[in-house]
Amino acid sequence: MKKRFLYIILLIALILVCGSCVSEKQYSDTPEGNFEQLWKIMDQKYCFFDYKKIDWDSVHNVYSKYITSDMDDNALFEVLGNMLGTLKDGHVNLYSTGNTARYWSWYENYPENFDENIKDRYLGTDYHMAGGIKYKILSDNIGYIYYGDFSESVSNGIINDMLSYLAICNGIIIDVRNNGGGLMTNSSTLASHFTDKKVLTSYVRHKTGTGHNDFSKPYAIYLDPSDGIRWQKKVIVLTNRHCFSATNDFVNNMHCLPSVTILGDKTGGGGGMPFTSELPNGWAVRYSASPYYDKDMNQIEFGIDPDIYVSLSTEDVSQGKDTLIETARNLLNK
Numbered sequence: 001m002k003k004r005f006l007y008i009i010l011l012i013a014l015i016l017v018c019g020s021c022v023s024e025k026q027y028s029d030t031p032e033g034n035f036e037q038l039w040k041i042m043d044q045k046y047c048f049f050d051y052k053k054i055d056w057d058s059v060h061n062v063y064s065k066y067i068t069s070d071m072d073d074n075a076l077f078e079v080l081g082n083m084l085g086t087l088k089d090g091h092v093n094l095y096s097t098g099n100t101a102r103y104w105s106w107y108e109n110y111p112e113n114f115d116e117n118i119k120d121r122y123l124g125t126d127y128h129m130a131g132g133i134k135y136k137i138l139s140d141n142i143g144y145i146y147y148g149d150f151s152e153s154v155s156n157g158i159i160n161d162m163l164s165y166l167a168i169c170n171g172i173i174i175d176v177r178n179n180g181g182g183l184m185t186n187s188s189t190l191a192s193h194f195t196d197k198k199v200l201t202s203y204v205r206h207k208t209g210t211g212h213n214d215f216s217k218p219y220a221i222y223l224d225p226s227d228g229i230r231w232q233k234k235v236i237v238l239t240n241r242h243c244f245s246a247t248n249d250f251v252n253n254m255h256c257l258p259s260v261t262i263l264g265d266k267t268g269g270g271g272g273m274p275f276t277s278e279l280p281n282g283w284a285v286r287y288s289a290s291p292y293y294d295k296d297m298n299q300i301e302f303g304i305d306p307d308i309y310v311s312l313s314t315e316d317v318s319q320g321k322d323t324l325i326e327t328a329r330n331l332l333n334k
């Protein structure tokens with residue numbers, strides 16, 4: 001865990017150093033200047049152009065036609081936001097004082113496969129709660145854990161107490177549906193309690209120059225076993241398209257462990273470490289700067305397939321049941 005955290009800090013430092021070494025023309029604070037600066041920042045620093053087969057020069061030609069010297073900030077923001085939308089990346093945002101441009105079609109155009117009210121029926125009112133995690137023992141002696149936001153910190157102590165409480169269970173369900181991400185350190189902290197040995201989980205590369213293919217060699221990332229309780233019984237992780245960023249990383253980590261099954265829908269992705277730059281007018285732009293890969297060097301930007309595809313059925317919903325939870329319970333009880 002500590003090695004992984006230190007590595008992430010080092011990687012961010014490398015990106016900062018790399019970015020500061022690039023000689024960039026600072027454009028003026030005009031609609032044309034802000035457009036050109038944004039296009040150039042992305043051209044030099046965004047990491048998925050080739051993987052997504054995006055012709056960024058053509059994008060420039062298309063959107064530059066909408067830029068005029070007398071356009072107001074709202075019109076400029078709309079054009080710049082639409083240009084960034086061509087990247088189809090949930091980690092790409094444009095921030096002004098009055099708005100945030102975002103791309104959410106990575107989950108909006110897919111079945112949700114999650115019902116908050118039905119999930120709450122399984123938890124009831126007597127669940128345990130700590131560090132953003134809710135958990136209880138279901139009637140068939142299956143442990144159910146819901147973690148809805150990796151931005152809420154979870155410590156080894158919290159996880160040890162949780163797993164100690166669930167020790168009598170035949171297996172565990174970890175539900176991360178609709179978890180849009182947060183801190184990758186929380187992702188690896190939780191995953192580290194489900195392995196008893198060091199496991200290769202992923203690789204990462206960072207930009208070394210301004211070219212679209214200027215990357216470092218791949219650096220291996222390992223999941224170290226926790227010093228605390230390590231769960232060795234069966235685990236099923238529930239996923240849907242709203243699993244993004246740090247949650248995508250968590251699913252990738254868990255996918256490498258032999259006692260874990262991923263069940264549900266493909267995750268939403270988000271396999272690039274985000275970084276932020278600034279335009280002449282003070283607007284901030286966030287973008288994917290360093291691509292992550294799975295242990296076999298496959299991109300995870302567009303999501304991770306489950307081991308077992310299961311969708312929420314309308315019949316189960318009408319009866320107040322969650323198809324994914326019920327399927328997981330049946331599998332664990334076998």
